[in-house]
Amino acid sequence: MGGSRCGPGAHPVHLWPPHFAFSGHHPRDLGPHSGPALLVSLASEVQDLHLAQRKEMASGFSKGPTLGLLPDVPSLMETLSYSYCYVGIMTGPFFRYRTYLDWLEQPFPGAVPSLRPLLRRAWPAPLFGLLFLLSSHLFPLEAVREDAFYARPLPARLFYMIPVFFAFRMRFYVAWIAAECGCIAAGFGAYPVAAKARAGGGPTLQCPPPSSPEKAASLEYDYETIRNIDCYSTDFCVRVRDGMRYWNMTVQWWLAQYIYKSAPARSYVLRSTWTMLLSAYWHGLHPGYYLSFLTIPLCLAAESRLESALRGRLSPGGQKTWDWVHWFLKMRAYDYMCMGFVLLSLADTLRYWASIYFCIHFLALAALGLGLALGGGSPSRRKAASQPTSLAPEKLREE
Numbered sequence: 001m002g003g004s005r006c007g008p009g010a011h012p013v014h015l016w017p018p019h020f021a022f023s024g025h026h027p028r029d030l031g032p033h034s035g036p037a038l039l040v041s042l043a044s045e046v047q048d049l050h051l052a053q054r055k056e057m058a059s060g061f062s063k064g065p066t067l068g069l070l071p072d073v074p075s076l077m078e079t080l081s082y083s084y085c086y087v088g089i090m091t092g093p094f095f096r097y098r099t100y101l102d103w104l105e106q107p108f109p110g111a112v113p114s115l116r117p118l119l120r121r122a123w124p125a126p127l128f129g130l131l132f133l134l135s136s137h138l139f140p141l142e143a144v145r146e147d148a149f150y151a152r153p154l155p156a157r158l159f160y161m162i163p164v165f166f167a168f169r170m171r172f173y174v175a176w177i178a179a180e181c182g183c184i185a186a187g188f189g190a191y192p193v194a195a196k197a198r199a200g201g202g203p204t205l206q207c208p209p210p211s212s213p214e215k216a217a218s219l220e221y222d223y224e225t226i227r228n229i230d231c232y233s234t235d236f237c238v239r240v241r242d243g244m245r246y247w248n249m250t251v252q253w254w255l256a257q258y259i260y261k262s263a264p265a266r267s268y269v270l271r272s273t274w275t276m277l278l279s280a281y282w283h284g285l286h287p288g289y290y291l292s293f294l295t296i297p298l299c300l301a302a303e304s305r306l307e308s309a310l311r312g313r314l315s316p317g318g319q320k321t322w323d324w325v326h327w328f329l330k331m332r333a334y335d336y337m338c339m340g341f342v343l344l345s346l347a348d349t350l351r352y353w354a355s356i357y358f359c360i361h362f363l364a365l366a367a368l369g370l371g372l373a374l375g376g377g378s379p380s381r382r383k384a385a386s387q388p389t390s391l392a393p394e395k396l397r398e399e
Contacts, residue, residue, distance in 0.1 A: 037251075038083050040258050042097045045070050067206050068098050087188045092179045093228035093250035095189060099202050103188050107209060111216035117223055118184040124231065125177045132170035139163035141342055150355050157355050162331075165338040169234070176229040176248075189226030197225040200253025226250065236391050238327050239307075240299045243334060255279060268304075273297040288349045292340035295361065299333050302364040305371025327391055329363070336360040 049070045074082070074097065082100050106112065141164055143149050149157070183189050195203035202225045210216035233246040245252055259278050263271040273294065280293035303326070311322050336359070340349040353361075 108216035112187045128173045135167040161335040165335040183226040190221045193220045200250035269301045286344040287346035288340035288344040292337040302367040306367045309374035
């Protein structure tokens with residue numbers, strides 16, 4: 001797929017102005033989808049095309065279609081149409097120009113299923129919406145900005161970040177599910193299952209286009225290319241690192257492809273710091289973004305060193321207990337960082353964190369120190385297979 005013109009759907013292009021806001025947040029809170037992110041991706045795809053053309057000229061013969069390669073350089077009008085193509089009801093998910101082109105050039109769009117995948121994807125959204133309304137009503141964020149809040153006992157202040165992050169997740173789950181459903185309704189981002197598409201990047205295996213409507217209808221399709229959230233895995237994966245992977249998935253691909261890989265450092269932690277710094281800049285100039293995003297590399301370093309040093313030494317039962325404790329602390333770390341993301345200002349964020357004694361920062365530093373003392377290896381040398389990504393034996397999915 002990808003390299004061929006067999007993607008989903010010759011549908012009308014939706015030219016929506018990129019000014020849609022959701023629940024008081026700028027569209028950038030949903031990730032780098034608009035303008036710059038798309039054009040960075042397109043520039044990279046055009047560069048790949050030029051490199052492939054030069055290699056063909058040097059070798060003297062033409063190769064077959066390459067996975068994900070553009071057929072030619074898009075015109076100005078095609079570039080503008082791609083930049084302003086919003087196929088959902090809000091900004092997101094991120095998609096490559098190759099995905100956009102495959103959608104426009106799908107030879108048999110009527111064979112691409114949309115209603116059933118849409119219903120399978122949409123069913124949790126009303127529940128998440130109700131949970132958001134209930135949690136945000138019972139635990140309003142504005143309470144944290146009031147002096148009376150800091151007269152509450154420490155356990156109450158510690159607990160409050162849990163429902164705040166819960167409401168935050170529910171709101172974005174609804175937003176991203178709705179955005180994905182907009183794509184699915186248009187047949188956007190559908191590829192045959194055999195193409196093994198990944199979020200953001202598209203197909204990873206070559207899949208020849210069907211030659212007839214009957215063959216197109218016989219294929220099984222999925223919408224993994226535009227899948228932006230895995231709600232279950234976000235909540236129940238074990239590690240901070242995996243929590244990032246399942247949240248805003250298409251944008252995570254963009255960050256990994258264009259920021260992390262080009263970071264001016266080889267260390268995993270330093271590359272992560274560079275990526276989080278630019279991600280914070282993308283979201284805006286509020287200090288809370290920087291405080292939260294730049295706490296992530298510390299948590300990543302701490303969990304990596306400590307689990308490398310200790311987890312392998314435990315019995316199977318001990319490792320299972322370790323994973324539950326690790327999951328609990330991962331969720332508390334995200335609760336803690338979420339407060340900076342929603343409070344935004346330097347004074348409000350530091351005031352709340354100080355009221356709970358910067359507990360996650362100190363805990364992460366202690367874990368990092370212990371891991372280093374016990375000889376824990378760096379993330380690049382740790383085998384990913386030694387650490388489960390979920391607490392459940394099989395991951396549940398909405399679709």
